[in-house]
Amino acid sequence: MPPDTNELLLIGVGLMGRPYIEAARRLGLSVRAVEAASRADEIRGLVDDLELCEGEYGGLDELWAEAAYAAVRRRRPAGVLAFTESHVLAAALVQERFGLPGPSLEAAVISRNKALQRGRFPAHGIGQPDHRLTDVLAHAGAWAAERFPVVVKPLSSAGSAGVELVPDGPAFRAAAVRRAAERPLLVESCVDGPEYSWEALVQDGRVWFANLTAKDTTGPPDFVEVTHRVAARLSPQRTAQVDTLGRAVVGAIGMRTGVVHLEFRLTASGPAVMEVAVRTPGDHLLELCSLAYGVDWFEMAVRLAVGLPLPHPPRHPVRYTAAHFLIPEPGTVVAVEGLEETRAQPAVVRAEVGVAPGDVIGGTSSSAQRAGYVLLAADSPEEREEALAQVRKALSVVMSPRTGPRVEGAPG
Numbered sequence: 001m002p003p004d005t006n007e008l009l010l011i012g013v014g015l016m017g018r019p020y021i022e023a024a025r026r027l028g029l030s031v032r033a034v035e036a037a038s039r040a041d042e043i044r045g046l047v048d049d050l051e052l053c054e055g056e057y058g059g060l061d062e063l064w065a066e067a068a069y070a071a072v073r074r075r076r077p078a079g080v081l082a083f084t085e086s087h088v089l090a091a092a093l094v095q096e097r098f099g100l101p102g103p104s105l106e107a108a109v110i111s112r113n114k115a116l117q118r119g120r121f122p123a124h125g126i127g128q129p130d131h132r133l134t135d136v137l138a139h140a141g142a143w144a145a146e147r148f149p150v151v152v153k154p155l156s157s158a159g160s161a162g163v164e165l166v167p168d169g170p171a172f173r174a175a176a177v178r179r180a181a182e183r184p185l186l187v188e189s190c191v192d193g194p195e196y197s198w199e200a201l202v203q204d205g206r207v208w209f210a211n212l213t214a215k216d217t218t219g220p221p222d223f224v225e226v227t228h229r230v231a232a233r234l235s236p237q238r239t240a241q242v243d244t245l246g247r248a249v250v251g252a253i254g255m256r257t258g259v260v261h262l263e264f265r266l267t268a269s270g271p272a273v274m275e276v277a278v279r280t281p282g283d284h285l286l287e288l289c290s291l292a293y294g295v296d297w298f299e300m301a302v303r304l305a306v307g308l309p310l311p312h313p314p315r316h317p318v319r320y321t322a323a324h325f326l327i328p329e330p331g332t333v334v335a336v337e338g339l340e341e342t343r344a345q346p347a348v349v350r351a352e353v354g355v356a357p358g359d360v361i362g363g364t365s366s367s368a369q370r371a372g373y374v375l376l377a378a379d380s381p382e383e384r385e386e387a388l389a390q391v392r393k394a395l396s397v398v399m400s401p402r403t404g405p406r407v408e409g410a411p412g
Contacts, residue, residue: 003078007032008302011068011091012083013043014057016284020081021046023299027308032077034067034090057086058161061112064090072098079306081258085156088112088279101307103202103278106254111278114155114186117253124252126245127272129188138176140187145169149190149220154182161366165190165220193267195223195274196232198246199281199289200260201300201310208300209313210246211289212239218327222365227324229384230288231317238266245271253278257304259297261285282367284375288321291349291377319377320384324391326353326371331399333359338394342374345394347387349375355397371397 008024010017010033024031032049036056044050051071055063068090072080080100082091088108095102103111110116115133122128130147134140137152144150144166152175154162162182166172179185195217200210214232217223234242242264249255249262253276261281263274280286286297293314303310333355342351353372355361364370374391378384 004076005078006030007048007075007077008306009034009068009071009077009080010047010083011064011080011087012036012057013046014039014083016282016287017083017280018043018046019287019296019298020083020302023296023302026299027302027306029078029302029306032071032075034064034071055086057084059086061086061089065093068094069097079302081301081305082279084279084282085112085277088277101257101305103258103260104254104256107256107278110253111276112156114153114275115184117273117276118186120252121249121273124248126248126252127267127270129191129272129274131186131188133184133186135183136176137179137182137185137187138173140185141169141172141176144172144187147189148172151188151190152179153186153188155184155186161368163223165223167220191265191267191272191274193265193272195263195265196242197228197281197285198242198260198262198264199285199297200246200250200262201258201297201304202250202255202260203257203304203310205250205256207247207250208310209293209295210243211292212242213285213288218364224327224364224367224370225283225325226327227388228283228285228288228322229381230285230321231292231319233381234266241270242266245273249273249276259286259301283323283325284373285323288323288375288377292317292319292321294318319379320381321349321375321377322384322388324374324376324388325367326373326395326397327364328355328361328371328397328399330361330363331401333357333361334398334400336372337396337398342391342395345387345390347376347378347383348391349377351375351391351395353395353397361397361399 007030030048033047034051037052053067072094092108096105132143149167195215197213201208212232214229216227261277264271289297351374355371
């Protein structure tokens with residue numbers, strides 16, 4: 001059945017999904033969005049039509065699925081595109097039902113459940129941590145005791161939310177009490193090695209183009225991402241391992257068409273997968289990929305969603321890009337220093353800080369709690385490193401001991 005209109009339907013838009021709107025306009029598409037009622041005013045003037053959803057970001061998938069199905073029933077679009085985690089199943093359900101391009105319902109379901117990923121990957125020879133799925137964390141104590149340190153995580157989350165390194169028995173028993181109401185949980189052996197992500201655009205099960213991103217994190221216990229370096233380079237042997245891994249994961253989850261974001265650690269024995277997602281990666285990674293390769297990844301994703309042809313993939317990076325995030329110590333913000341100096345640096349694309357004097361910042365246990373970000377683009381990896389060093393030196397959030405109401409989130 002043909003579409004009713006030359007329209008792209010976005011399930012969620014947020015901030016980092018707005019370039020999809022611009023890309024759709026360039027392609028001559030109208031844009032309709034299903035968006036949280038609480039965020040509707042932010043995008044009402046950006047789209048041609050707006051469908052409201054009672055769901056919230058990170059909330060119930062079922063509410064987004066209900067709103068998405070009703071929207072497609074009212075008018076069938078040329079394509080549907082999910083923005084972030086809570087939108088993935090909603091988009092996949094309507095893509096599957098109405099024969100529209102998408103990741104596949106199988107890939108969407110597996111991407112939303114880390115335990116399903118763990119159960120699927122061994123049959124495809126994909127490296128991953130030892131793991132134990134449990135409905136009561138305390139019941140995994142004996143298993144964990146043979147493997148400390150271990151990582152405890154929920155089955156469905158993003159931005160490091162709920163991910164916790166547990167170093168020993170006393171800490172595990174404390175976590176079991178503190179997280180007694182959470183179920184189910186995944187307990188994994190702690191894998192040692194640098195962390196990377198692999199971003200890919202996939203068409204009909206074939207990888208059209210892929211990027212490698214190197215990551216710095218806060219480390220234990222929460223592993224919140226601090227810096228991303230896009231167009232990262234590895235040895236030929238390691239590059240071949242990563243390419244093989246990415247294509248194996250695409251096949252293992254039944255991925256058909258869309259964006260893949262794969263996170264893994266590179267251990268001495270090879271890559272070990274942390275998780276895979278089939279949606280827009282966070283932390284402005286698609287924007288950084290677009291700058292790095294001279295190809296608009298948002299437009300490529302829209303083309304995939306509505307079945308338009310893709311150009312020839314890029315052959316190599318044209319810039320070397322990065323994102324750096326501010327993670328101040330807990331306390332009250334006294335001042336933000338160096339923002340204008342940072343913005344004036346030639347390699348800086350954008351710099352934003354979401355806290356102000358008087359705000360109180362607690363500990364940063366997820367990406368939503370970071371205080372700001374800087375995006376950079378340089379002509380070489382060496383120039384990128386120099387620019388990152390300048391940013392770290394110039395930009396800071398000055399803190400004093402904690403008082404007053406806490407700030408829960410910031411741009412990024």
